[in-house]
Amino acid sequence: MRNEHIIDLIENSPMAAISEAELTRIRAHVADCSPCEQAFAAAQVSAVLLKEGAAESFEPSPFFQTRVLATLRERQSASEWSWARMWRATGALASSMLAVVVAIAVLTFAAPSVSNESEVSLAGNGYSAEEVILNQDGSEDQVTDAQVLNSLYEADEEK
Amino acid sequence: MRRYGPRVFRVASRFFRQRSLVEEAAQEVFLKAFSELGSYEGRGSLEGWLTRIATNICLNLVRSSKRRPELTVSDLTEDQTSWLENKLAANAGEHHHAVERSLVAADLAGKVLQTLTPDDQLVLTMIDGEDASVKDVAETTGWSESKVKVQAFRARRRMREAVEKLLRPRRVNNKAAIDTVR
Numbered sequence: 395m396r397n398e399h400i401i402d403l404i405e406n407s408p409m410a411a412i413s414e415a416e417l418t419r420i421r422a423h424v425a426d427c428s429p430c431e432q433a434f435a436a437a438q439v440s441a442v443l444l445k446e447g448a449a450e451s452f453e454p455s456p457f458f459q460t461r462v463l464a465t466l467r468e469r470q471s472a473s474e475w476s477w478a479r480m481w482r483a484t485g486a487l488a489s490s491m492l493a494v495v496v497a498i499a500v501l502t503f504a505a506p507s508v509s510n511e512s513e514v515s516l517a518g519n520g521y522s523a524e525e526v527i528l529n530q531d532g533s534e535d536q537v538t539d540a541q542v543l544n545s546l547y548e549a550d551e552e553k
Numbered sequence: 554m555r556r557y558g559p560r561v562f563r564v565a566s567r568f569f570r571q572r573s574l575v576e577e578a579a580q581e582v583f584l585k586a587f588s589e590l591g592s593y594e595g596r597g598s599l600e601g602w603l604t605r606i607a608t609n610i611c612l613n614l615v616r617s618s619k620r621r622p623e624l625t626v627s628d629l630t631e632d633q634t635s636w637l638e639n640k641l642a643a644n645a646g647e648h649h650h651a652v653e654r655s656l657v658a659a660d661l662a663g664k665v666l667q668t669l670t671p672d673d674q675l676v677l678t679m680i681d682g683e684d685a686s687v688k689d690v691a692e693t694t695g696w697s698e699s700k701v702k703v704q705a706f707r708a709r710r711r712m713r714e715a716v717e718k719l720l721r722p723r724r725v726n727n728k729a730a731i732d733t734v735r
Contacts, residue, residue, distance in 0.1 A: 401710075404709075404713075405706050405709040405710050405713070406706060408680055408681040408684075408709075409681070410681075410684070432717055432720070432721070433713060433717065435641065435717075435720060436713045436714075436716040436717035436720055437709070437713045437716075439637070439640050439641075439716050439720065440665075440681075440709070440712045440713050440716045441681060442640065442658065443658055443661055443662035443665060443716070444662060444677055444678065444681040444682040444712075445681075445682055446655050446658035446659045446662055447658070447659050447662030447663060447666065447678065447682055448567070448678055448682025448683045449655060449659065449682075450566065450655070450656070450659040451562060451563045451566035452562050452565075452566050452572050452575045452576075453559060453562060454558040454559065454562055454576075454579065455572075455576065458554075458558065458576060458579070458580075459554045459555065459558070461580065462554065462580050462583045462584065465580060465584060466583075466584055466587055469584065
């Protein structure tokens with residue numbers, strides 16, 4: 395036993411469950427083995443700490459139940475509110491999508507008819523582009539030959 | 554809630570040392586229990602069902618909180634240091650039942666347990682602290698019994714190593730004092 399360390403023995407089961415025979419073997423070993431003696435002392439302190447730690451527990455305060463029920467109600471209403479909010483958001487999204495679809499439909503079907511009408515009205519005033527550009531023989535801008543000759547002779551007379 | 558409150562608080566006390574944290578965890582347990590009451594099939598006891606919910610919630614809460622990496626002597630209060638010294642000097646099997654000493658020890662236990670993983674904390678508190686059987690832990694956690702045994706073995710080792718670190722300087726001091734007297 396002297397050469398067999400007892401660390402596994404003290405870690406296999408809780409300290410309280412170690413039998414008297416095993417404890418005798420452990421004590422015999424730790425008398426001559428310093429590392430095992432330290433381990434055994436630490437294991438014993440650990441066992442006491444765990445017992446003391448487990449002995450201490452808290453009891454519910456008198457207001458605990460009220461607090462839990464209040465939190466429960468709060469969470470339920472928050473959850474209902476979030477559902478309502480989600481429904482509202484979904485409704486808003488659906489109506490805006492509908493508006494976009496209507497706008498596209500209007501632009502697609504109504505706008506071309508407006509441009510056709512403007513083409514028709516342009517055609518109705520009696521001028522074509524060719525006429526506007528090429529119509530350079532208007533009578534109001536025309537100078538007669540006599541006027542040209544007069545202006546030439548007047549210039550010579552002045553000289 | 555009146556009936557099962559103490560049980561849920563007891564489970565939460567395995568993980569937390571502050572009343573506010575215990576209450577917070579217990580509140581979450583009851584809120585979850587209310588919302589999932591429909592899923593309770595009545596196969597086991599309602600207390601067992603609540604205990605499982607409480608254990609899972611507490612494990613998750615502890616997992617999400619920051620774990621203390623290591624406990625050093627400087628983290629201990631004067632009372633805790635004195636408790637350790639007395640424990641080291643006293644007969645190893647002797648238990649001190651004074652209320653103040655129990656509170657000091659419980660606080661110290663909490664500090665040491667905080668350095669361990671939540672699974673280690675649970676298994677040690679239940680088996681070594683509350684004398685629960687391996688089967689009880691397996692039922693509460695949903696682990697296999699062999700997993701519980703392995704977890705407990707490793708947890709004891711980690712706890713012992715953490716305590717040994719705290720005891721080492723005291724052992725050196727005690728030895729030096731004895732040598733001086735001689």
